[in-house]
Each structure stands twice: as structure tokens, then as C-alpha cells.
Amino acid sequence: MSSQVLGPGGGRRPAPTLAMKVEPDAAAFAVFESELAPGAPGPAPHRHLVDDEAFYVLAGSVAFLLDGEVTTCGPGSCVLVPRGVAHGFANPSAEPARVLVVTTPGATRLVEGLHALRRRGAGPEEIADLYRHHDTELVAMPSGSPR
Template sequence: MTDTQTPTPTPKIVTQDDKRIIPFPLHGLSQLVHGADLAANFSLFDVDFAPSAPGAPPHTHAHEDEVYYILEGEVTFMLGDRVETAPAGSTVILPRGILHATWNESDQPARALTIVSQDSRFEFFFDDVVKRIRARGLTDPMEMGAVVAEAGADYGCIVDMGAMPERAKPFFGMA
């Protein structure tokens, strides 16, 4: 194979034991599909939201679209200038450039599948955050949040904590 050839994607089954667990500090996260798995070059993540817990802070993507499919529980989303809660069975479409955030307001766990389009290398963002946090020995949630924002800038993902909706602030430790 030469440098200009792309590897041929191989069909496979990714079992529960095969998914790649990412020790991301804001929520449970594992990767099921990698950008290199398909010519379409998208990633699929399994996201766990603990009860009454944060997800992703307000941010925009310059290069990626996201789609969430809520498997269990309910997840609250900031969608531009509005806040809505998506129950199990809902699909949430987040076009690039739209400010959005996620959190779980309920006292029950929630779970979602998230597709991230890959016009960039964003699927490596989560690993990068974990690496930076470990390298600095951070344990404080606010310091870890600052690392998320710092790393995001390197991936065209801009975090804007000033846009946090009032009702979300307690879940992000801001109230």
C-alpha cells in the first residue's frame, strides 16, 4: 500500500467487550465506531450521563455535526437559545456552528448514542483531554473543565461557559 491509498474498511461486529472505553472526566464514554472504520469517516460514541450530572458544557464545533439518539432516561440540551429535554427514543440533531450543551437533570441515569461527523480529527479530542488531565495530575472538576476548553480550541471546538443556561449551572458546579 502506498501513502496515497486508503485502507479498505472491513466489516465487523463490535461487542460490548470490544468497545473502547475512554476515561473522560465529564461523563461515561466509549467509542464503538472509528472514523477509519468506514469511508463515510464518522465516529459513534456510547455516552452515559449520571443522574443529576453534567454532560458537555456550552460549545460549538467548526467542523463536525452531531446526532444524539437517546437510549435510556432523558438528556437536557441547550440548542442555541433554547433548552429542551429529550426522552428515550428521541433523536437530537446538532449542526456544526450551533451552540449546544448537554446534562442530565433527572435522578435517573441516561444513555445515548452519539454520531460525530468527521471533517476533522475530533474523535481524538476525548483522548487528548484525558492525556492532558493525567499529565497535570488534576482532580478538581473546574480545572478539568478548563482543560476541556483548552483542548477544544485545538480541535475547532469552542467552549463558552458564559453561555451556560441558568438551569444548567448547578449540574456544572456553577451555582
């Protein structure tokens, strides 16, 4: 492993709203910055079976759904989502939001895959297959949950 320094705005961009800060193969963890447009629904509620995630809100407002409970977090908030916890997130506000995500490498690969499938206009079954491939379950959550 080698040291790395990225300046502001640095990192590989696998999608317009993602900037990889620590690549999944560079360490035992990965780091990426994600931008959420105003009103962005975020990913479908899901549960990682082998991956852990932590979200640090850099700007804006992000609603996190954690095991059925919604908590809205502003800048400086940190949310830990251990493997096995059903979760989702969304940007409920009229302003953009940004989060820094620290995760195990598998979750980063899932996020990149989801962005690639969405760009191609993939259907729900192909998206569900990608989640399964990355040891992640889609879960039904109560109505009114961020999504």
C-alpha cells in the first residue's frame, strides 16, 4: 500500500455525483464523497450482510432510515450503519447535500455498479441481481420512509 494525498475535488469519478477518495483495493476500507440532488430519493432500503458503512454529512440535510426509524442529519453529523442493519437515505430538502462515506470495499463496488446500471436504464430485476451479487438484501420499509 502506498500513501496518497488528494486535493480538493480530487479522486476518480465513476459517476457525476461520486468521487472516490480511497479506492476499494487500496486499503481495508474505501472512502467516497457522494452528492445528493435536492429531493433525491437515494437507494432502495437495503441491508448489507458483510459490509459496514459510516456516513459523515458534509453539507445539506440527509434523512437516514435505520431499522424503520427516520433521523434527519445536518452538516457534521455522523451515522454508523453496521452490517445487518436495514437502511436507506434521501435528501428531503430543496438544497443539495454531500456525504463522505467510509465503508468496506464491497459496498463501494455495489454503489459503482448501481450508478452504471442506472446510466444504462437497467430494470428492477437487474438491479436486484446486483444487490444479491454484493451480499445485500433489498428490504421493505414502512410507507413514508426516505427513498
